[in-house]
Amino acid sequence: xxxxxxxxxxxxxxxxxxxxxxxxxxxxxxxxxxxxxxxxxxxxxxxxxxxxxxxxxxxxxxxxxxxxxxxxxxxxxxxxxxxxxxxxxxxxxxxxxxxxxxxxxxxxxxxxxxxxxxxxxxxxxxxxxxxxxxxxxxxxxxxxxxxxxxxxxxxxxxxxxxxxxxxxxxxxxxxxxxxxxxxxxxxxxxxxxxxxxxxxxxxxxxxxxxxxxxxxxxxxxxxxxxxxxxxxxxxxxxxxxxxxxxxxxxxxxxxxxxxxxxxxxxxxxxxxxxxxxxxxxxxxxxxxxxxxxxxxxxxxxxxxxxxxxxxxxxxxxxxxxx
Amino acid sequence: xxxxxxxxxxxxxxxxxxxxxxxxxxxxxxxxxxxxxxxxxxxxxxxxxxxxxxxxxxxxxxxxxxxxxxxxxxxxxxxxxxxxxxxxxxxxxxxxxxxxxxxxxxxxxxxxxxxxxxxxxxxxxxxxxxxxxxxxxxxxxxxxxxxxxxxxxxxxxxxxxxxxxxxxxxx
Ligand code: SF4
Numbered sequence: 028x029x030x031x032x033x034x035x036x037x038x039x040x041x042x043x044x045x046x047x048x049x050x051x052x053x054x055x056x057x058x059x060x061x062x063x064x065x066x067x068x069x070x071x072x073x074x075x076x077x078x079x080x081x082x083x084x085x086x087x088x089x090x091x092x093x094x095x096x097x098x099x100x101x102x103x104x105x106x107x108x109x110x111x112x113x114x115x116x117x118x119x120x121x122x123x124x125x126x127x128x129x130x131x132x133x134x135x136x137x138x139x140x141x142x143x144x145x146x147x148x149x150x151x152x153x154x155x156x157x158x159x160x161x162x163x164x165x166x167x168x169x170x171x172x173x174x175x176x177x178x179x180x181x182x183x184x185x186x187x188x189x190x191x192x193x194x195x196x197x198x199x200x201x202x203x204x205x206x207x208x209x210x211x212x213x214x215x216x217x218x219x220x221x222x223x224x225x226x227x228x229x230x231x232x233x234x235x236x237x238x239x240x241x242x243x244x245x246x247x248x249x250x251x252x253x254x255x256x257x258x259x260x261x262x263x264x265x266x267x268x269x270x271x272x273x274x275x276x277x278x279x280x281x282x283x284x285x286x287x288x289x290x291x292x293x294x295x296x297x298x299x300x301x302x303x304x305x306x307x308x309x310x311x312x313x314x315x316x317x318x319x320x321x322x323x324x325x326x327x328x329x330x331x332x333x334x335x336x337x338x339x340x341x342x343x344x345x346x347x348x349x
Numbered sequence: 350x351x352x353x354x355x356x357x358x359x360x361x362x363x364x365x366x367x368x369x370x371x372x373x374x375x376x377x378x379x380x381x382x383x384x385x386x387x388x389x390x391x392x393x394x395x396x397x398x399x400x401x402x403x404x405x406x407x408x409x410x411x412x413x414x415x416x417x418x419x420x421x422x423x424x425x426x427x428x429x430x431x432x433x434x435x436x437x438x439x440x441x442x443x444x445x446x447x448x449x450x451x452x453x454x455x456x457x458x459x460x461x462x463x464x465x466x467x468x469x470x471x472x473x474x475x476x477x478x479x480x481x482x483x484x485x486x487x488x489x490x491x492x493x494x495x496x497x498x499x500x501x502x503x504x505x506x507x508x509x510x511x512x513x514x515x516x517x518x519x520x
Contacts, residue, residue, distance in 0.1 A: 109383075109385070110383060111382050111383030111384050112382075112383060113382040113383060113384070114382065114383070114384060232383060232384050232385075312520075314519060314520060315515070315516060315519055315520060326516075327516060327520045330516060330517045330520050331520055333384065333517070334517070334520075337382070337384075337499055337500060338498060338499030338500075339499055339500045339502075
């Protein structure tokens with residue numbers, strides 16, 4: 028059976044009876060085949076019994092929680108079972124060694140920038156960030172790397188804006204809380220993507236807390252932040268763009284609250300549906316010579332990182348060819 | 350080199366590692382470093398089993414992963430049986446079985462091996478005599494590969510496509 032992600036949007040209870048997992052809500056009690064669950068995304072108000080959590084831990088299923096606004100709150104990350112002492116040592120070594128860390132940090136930024144370029148070209152805006160990227164070559168501090176990244180992103184948003192319909196301009200990218208619809212949409216998608224990356228890392232021997240571009244103290248799963256540099260443009264931004272261009276995300280899907288603009292329930296549903304469909308779409312992988320899903324691309328990126336860390340092959344960030 | 354000269358004190362190597370040596374050194378390296386793939390199940394190793402059971406008691410037909418051991422009458426010979434799907438990996442299977450025999454002999458147990466190929470309706474008997482050197486060489490080669498600072502470069506072969514490490518190796 029192919030494992031799938033399970034998204035719980037409605038309120039209810041997740042419980043275990045004997046060897047079956049159930050989701051119970053106003054509509055009744057529904058059994059969930061645990062063998063078929065890859066990970067779980069909880070958006071509704073969901074109670075989870077400790078037996079259910081034990082069961083999920085046993086099966087190595089990660090559960091991600093999102094708050095009322097659809098932003099990432101945290102994950103139930105079962106005790107890691109895939110451990111490699113060798114890899115942990117290498118992962119930390121690459122963090123402690125200044126040059127090694129800088130190299131990886133820059134590669135994440137380069138990958139992100141190339142994917143932004145790729146998006147803009149798809150949207151008919153010709154651009155290249157090569158000058159900013161050249162600047163990147165000579166910088167010697169992580170903060171400077173971050174700085175270049177921020178400038179690239181700024182330019183990217185400005186250019187993307189030219190192409191977005193009225194009412195859905197990014198203008199100034201705002202977060203926490205987002206101040207307009209497009210920002211709300213991007214933040215929502217980024218949250219979901221971040222959780223997906225956490226799941227993929229969980230299924231490798233990488234430890235999620237040691238990262239290179241971001242400080243390990245920034246967030247618990249900071250390695251997922253590093254990888255999201257590559258995937259935010261490729262996955263989240265493309266979905267956001269499509270949603271507003273095709274009128275799937277509409278003004279009435281958002282509401283203004285005291286603290287910013289947010290997706291309402293109907294909006295969340297529409298976005299999650301689109302996201303889930305996107306992640307199972309496959310593309311032909313030129314090197315592997317087989318079809319892989321968009322979600323699998325994240326795992327493959329983790330593998331590439333592993334290979335870099337153990338000295339098998341230099342990391343070369345994924346740039347969307349599709 | 351005979352077993353007296355080579356310090357094979359603990360024989361910490363698992364049978365599966367001998368098997369992988371003849372399947373693919375890249376796979377062996379990753380596996381030994383704990384970088385395993387989802388589908389990869391690790392066989393319970395013979396060594397641990399022997400220590401846990403203080404050699405063979407009265408039990409018969411013990412199954413250790415894909416290996417089954419027939420316990421033979423007092424004074425007789427122990428038979429190690431392995432069931433295999435096909436002959437593609439014949440050499441790897443054979444060496445793995447030989448390693449078990451070698452292991453048992455080092456523990457003072459006389460044994461012979463039998464490989465089963467139910468799909469081909471064939472069996473093959475294996476004895477250690479005269480092949481101790483092959484095994485010792487293999488053990489040293491396993492140790493050499495596992496001590497390499499980086500995994501051996503993968504080589505594309507017919508089994509790669511079906512290997513659990515395919516994506517890791519070739520992405
Ligand atoms: S994919 Fe091929 S090279 Fe890689 S571990 Fe498997 S058999 Fe070896």
